[in-house]
Amino acid sequence: MKRLLVLISILFASHSIHAGTDRPNIIVIMADDLGYGDVGCYGAKKKNIPTPQIDKLAKEGLRFTSGYCSASTCTPTRYSFLTGTYAFRGERTGIAPPTSPAIIQPGIETLPSLLKKAGYKTAIVGKWHLGLGEPGVGPLWNKELKPGPLEIGFDYSFLLPTTNDRVPQVYVENHRVLNLDPKDPLWVGKKKPSPDHPTGISHRHTLKMDWSHGHNSTIHNGIGRIGFYTGGHAARFRDEDLADKWVEKSNEWIASNKDNPFFLFFSSHDLHVPRMPHERFHGKAATGFRGDAIVQLDWCVGELLKTLDKHKLTKKTLILFCSDNGPVLDDGYKDGAKEKLGDHKPAGPFSGGKYSVLEGGTRTPFITYWPGTIKPGVSDELVCTIDLAASFAAYNKVDLPKDACLDSFNVMDALLGKAGAKGRDHLVQQDNGRGGNYGFRVGDWKIQRHDSRKKRNAKLNLETRPAPRIALFNLSDDAGEKKNVASQHPDVSKKLAAQLDQFIKDGRSRPAN
Numbered sequence: 001m002k003r004l005l006v007l008i009s010i011l012f013a014s015h016s017i018h019a020g021t022d023r024p025n026i027i028v029i030m031a032d033d034l035g036y037g038d039v040g041c042y043g044a045k046k047k048n049i050p051t052p053q054i055d056k057l058a059k060e061g062l063r064f065t066s067g068y069c070s071a072s073t074c075t076p077t078r079y080s081f082l083t084g085t086y087a088f089r090g091e092r093t094g095i096a097p098p099t100s101p102a103i104i105q106p107g108i109e110t111l112p113s114l115l116k117k118a119g120y121k122t123a124i125v126g127k128w129h130l131g132l133g134e135p136g137v138g139p140l141w142n143k144e145l146k147p148g149p150l151e152i153g154f155d156y157s158f159l160l161p162t163t164n165d166r167v168p169q170v171y172v173e174n175h176r177v178l179n180l181d182p183k184d185p186l187w188v189g190k191k192k193p194s195p196d197h198p199t200g201i202s203h204r205h206t207l208k209m210d211w212s213h214g215h216n217s218t219i220h221n222g223i224g225r226i227g228f229y230t231g232g233h234a235a236r237f238r239d240e241d242l243a244d245k246w247v248e249k250s251n252e253w254i255a256s257n258k259d260n261p262f263f264l265f266f267s268s269h270d271l272h273v274p275r276m277p278h279e280r281f282h283g284k285a286a287t288g289f290r291g292d293a294i295v296q297l298d299w300c301v302g303e304l305l306k307t308l309d310k311h312k313l314t315k316k317t318l319i320l321f322c323s324d325n326g327p328v329l330d331d332g333y334k335d336g337a338k339e340k341l342g343d344h345k346p347a348g349p350f351s352g353g354k355y356s357v358l359e360g361g362t363r364t365p366f367i368t369y370w371p372g373t374i375k376p377g378v379s380d381e382l383v384c385t386i387d388l389a390a391s392f393a394a395y396n397k398v399d400l401p402k403d404a405c406l407d408s409f410n411v412m413d414a415l416l417g418k419a420g421a422k423g424r425d426h427l428v429q430q431d432n433g434r435g436g437n438y439g440f441r442v443g444d445w446k447i448q449r450h451d452s453r454k455k456r457n458a459k460l461n462l463e464t465r466p467a468p469r470i471a472l473f474n475l476s477d478d479a480g481e482k483k484n485v486a487s488q489h490p491d492v493s494k495k496l497a498a499q500l501d502q503f504i505k506d507g508r509s510r511p512a513n
């Protein structure tokens with residue numbers, strides 16, 4: 001009997017060690033449009049934007065100075081994060097319109113589908129922006145919205161279907177619009193549904209936040225949107241309540257999945273436009289609604305930490321904090337972001353931001369936090385959100401099929417801050433969609449390759465600058481990419497350009513074997 005008890009206790013002990021270290025819960029917190037310099041631990045001044053919770057992650061975890069997302073807009077970064085493949089290789093991977101069908105088709109291996117093979121429960125709560133519904137059909141708002149996240153590896157989804165400056169303002173829980181009254185069907189489209197439909201142009205005087213460009217179609221909650229919709233009134237939400245909802249749904253899901261390993265993609269909408277944080281955050285930052293929205297994001301991080309604590313999961317959970325693209329000030333609404341900027345530097349020491357292949361477009365806050373396992377510190381290793389699929393799969397001993405995750409590298413040891421561990425040795429950066437402009441970094445060298453010479457709206461970008469087709473920069477002494485040294489180092493420039501070309505042509509950068 002005694003022997004049996006000893007055996008049982010050994011079994012239990014080894015089980016808890018396994019659950020505690022081998023298969024941690026994973027929470028990826030992805031911010032929206034958060035720049036490298038937008039949080040305290042990356043240089044933001046407390047008076048401009050206080051971020052105590054995100055700073056705690058950095059102080060007690062590992063803060064990366066070369067952490068990237070793979071594109072400088074949302075849809076392509078999220079596509080690459082989930083599939084482990086660069087978005088420029090795929091069709092329709094640019095910023096998705098409200099009527100977009102599912103961009104990631106069922107059957108493709110994804111980060112959540114790989115984790116499911118390792119026994120994880122998987123969920124996404126928050127912004128989706130990767131389309132819903134069959135190709136050529138798109139979202140059937142009053143029926144089943146599929147394929148979507150549930151068809152590519154998530155067990156549960158609670159979504160904002162696109163971005164909140166796009167129609168419609170409704171939640172989608174699994175396959176259905178939440179609280180939709182069948183007697184008041186939801187219609188979403190590109191054209192004005194009737195001549196008297198109020199828009200941001202005809203009813204501009206009624207808006208609580210004015211637009212600066214675009215965003216002048218259907219009005220909801222006093223804010224003009226991209227696109228038109230009617231109906232679904234009972235299902236509509238207030239912009240101010242989004243963050244609270246993400247926290248509420250995440251907490252519920254964590255509570256009911258706390259006994260098995262789980263993967264939660266906490267996909268915040270902060271600080272994307274329209275920046276309309278909850279009233280209790282108004283004025284919390286000196287930088288206007290843009291700063292207040294970051295304070296709201298920081299609050300969400302704190303709430304998730306509390307939840308983990310409550311369920312005694314803190315030491316069993318790896319949190320990865322990142323962003324989907326760099327910062328932008330005026331992204332279409334007059335929210336005072338430019339006027340109230342003061343001495344705040346959203347992209348930190350870098351140039352460019354959202355929409356750009358300069359460092360500011362894709363180099364973003366990137367923190368790993370796992371108390372008891374990750375030692376606090378700072379890492380200069382090169383890591384990217386596209387690597388999480390290969391890294392988490394490898395860590396859980398799930399084999400990557402040869403034809404999946406074509407650009408994802410296993411950098412798990414670097415993410416854990418293990419001594420001597422290396423990140424990736426190169427990275428392709430892209431702007432939006434297919435083959436516009438690229439950045440390509442190898443060590444401290446970086447080239448910008450500009451294929452698209454489309455003139456950008458100067459108002460949109462933190463900085464616009466015409467550039468030659470290939471420009472070379474040495475990031476070690478020119479983080480701001482101000483001095484093109486291609487003519488001083490023609491060999492380096494040519495070598496990098498050829499390597500980038502090869503990666504694009506090969507259709508993959510992860511070796512096939």
Ligand code: NG6
Pocket residue numbers: 032033073074075095129163165213214215226272273325331332
């Ligand atoms: C642009 C929108 C911008 C933002 C962006 C997508 C206009 C003028 N601009 O087309 O406001 O919504 O798309 O941002 O409408 S992202 O972070 O989701 O990629």
Ligand code: CA
Pocket residue numbers: 032033073074272324325
């Ligand atoms: Ca974004």
